Amino acid sequence: MRHRPNSRRTLALSCAALALAALPGCRTQNAGVEFAPATEPSEQCVGSRPAGSLPGRDAADAEGDPAFPTYVHIDTTLRERHSDVYTGVEAGDDVTVLDVYRIPSAAFDKDVCGSAEKGVTVRLHNTDINRERLEALAERVTDESDRWESTFRIASIGADAKGYVLVGVDEPHLALPVLEREFGAGHIRVEREERASLLTG
Structure with a gap:
């Protein structure tokens, strides 16, 4: 399995409020703007973007590790684009799941869920620091x-x-x-x- 970048170098609004309702697989787990514990995702979405369609990536990047291209895109492109709210991204044992930590942001969540490749589940967690x-x-x-x-x-x-x-x-x-x-x-x-x-x- 490909080694992911080290995350140690290394939000709670409803899907409707985040304009994510139209994204496949998006569902609300804890509506409102109150911060939830970092261990509990406030939202999650399942990617529908074709494999290999992210800029600078191809389908071979995801062999044996489907979430890897999405991980890299979040921790580089979206990290820079949304530096005011981005906290970090973490990958666990499940190679189809990413945990993303950020200050609540509709624009960031929309970018993350829109960039997730097909079959990748993104769980969004609230923080209060970038x-x-x-x-x-x-x-x-x-x-x-x-x-x-x-x-x-x-x-x-x-x-x-x-x-x-x-x-x-x-x-x-x-x-x-x-x-x-x-x-x-x-x-x-x-x-x-x-x-x-x-x-x-």
């Missing part, structure tokens, strides 16, 4: 990462597709309150990760 702001936050955490060496050690920092900066630390219970106090609680998540040591013989 990719540029998320990566800027990750850079801020990186710039300050040496400040807390005496309390905890940071092993890795990265922006994920869902709208969070993931920070790998050796002592998550110590790191989380400090990082939330410094950078805000909304977009920081910590996970246990030991920093690799340099061994000398």
